[in-house]
Amino acid sequence: DIQMSQSPSSLSASIGDRVNITCRASQDVSIYLNWYQQQRGTAPKLLIYSTSIVQSGAPSRFRGSTSGTEFTLTISSLQPEDFATYYCQQSYNVPPTFGPGTTVDI
Amino acid sequence: QVQLQESGPGLVRPSETLSLTCTVSGGSIFSYYWSWIRQPPGKGLEWLGYVFSSGSAKYNPSLKSRVTISLDTSKNQFSLRLSSVTAADTAVYYCARGGYSDYAVPNWFDPWGQGTLVTVSS
Numbered sequence: 143d144i145q146m147s148q149s150p151s152s153l154s155a156s157i158g159d160r161v162n163i164t165c166r167a168s169q170d171v172s173i174y175l176n177w178y179q180q181q182r183g184t185a186p187k188l189l190i191y192s193t194s195i196v197q198s199g200a201p202s203r204f205r206g207s208t209s210g211t212e213f214t215l216t217i218s219s220l221q222p223e224d225f226a227t228y229y230c231q232q233s234y235n236v237p238p239t240f241g242p243g244t245t246v247d248i
Numbered sequence: 249q250v251q252l253q254e255s256g257p258g259l260v261r262p263s264e265t266l267s268l269t270c271t272v273s274g275g276s277i278f279s280y281y282w283s284w285i286r287q288p289p290g291k292g293l294e295w296l297g298y299v300f301s302s303g304s305a306k307y308n309p310s311l312k313s314r315v316t317i318s319l320d321t322s323k324n325q326f327s328l329r330l331s332s333v334t335a336a337d338t339a340v341y342y343c344a345r346g347g348y349s350d351y352a353v354p355n356w357f358d359p360w361g362q363g364t365l366v367t368v369s370s
Contacts, residue, residue, distance in 0.1 A: 143309075174353075174355070176356050176357075184362070185342055185361065185362055185363050186342075187358075187359075187360070188356055188358035188359075191347070191355065191356040192355070197356075197358065231293075231357070233353050233354060233356060235353055236306055236308075236352070236353050237295050237308040237309065237310070238353065238354060238357075239295070242292050243292055
């Protein structure tokens with residue numbers, strides 16, 4: 143299985159801050175990396191797929207990028223509804239695997 | 249807009265079989281990987297498996313032979329069976345639509361059902 147790691151595991155930020163969350167895979171996953179947002183008590187929602195494509199309906203302040211084996215989710219200006227846990231997930235091979243999550247709180 | 253809804257018992261006894269159904273509404277069931285994903289309380293996400301619209305299925309090897317996922321196209325439903333459950337199988341179980349790819353790996357998961365908590369306890 144491909145192991146996914148995320149950093150940091152949690153962070154505190156303020157409204158309007160720029161936030162970066164990093165994800166790494168234990169082996170090459172090409173561009174097949176997705177990001178999900180999970181607000182407390184609700185199901186995860188797809189934010190970004192294939193590294194950098196913003197899912198329809200997701201705000202444009204969310205951006206995905208990659209630099210070699212490292213993938214980054216950037217929130218350009220944190221909004222109140224963005225306080226949540228974010229998961230990366232590889233869709234390169236079976237089984238699809240998720241990172242442990244990064245919790246963004248105030 | 250596609251919506252998914254899980255249903256099934258919220259309590260299962262140890263060593264018995266967990267059975268859940270996901271009903272798909274508002275869209276076609278064809279050409280997607282219909283998946284089950286679970287999340288133990290306070291923990292991360294684990295993909296259990298999928299059934300493709302052709303009826304073929306693929307499972308997470310970590311569950312060995314305990315999991316079966318099937319599809320009923322006439323009812324727009326797919327189902328999960330997990331046998332020989334233990335307390336470690338206590339989790340919120342989500343059904344989700346997996347995006348089609350040429351490589352038999354779901355491209356993404358969207359949308360998800362709201363999830364249903366299944367507790368394994370005597």
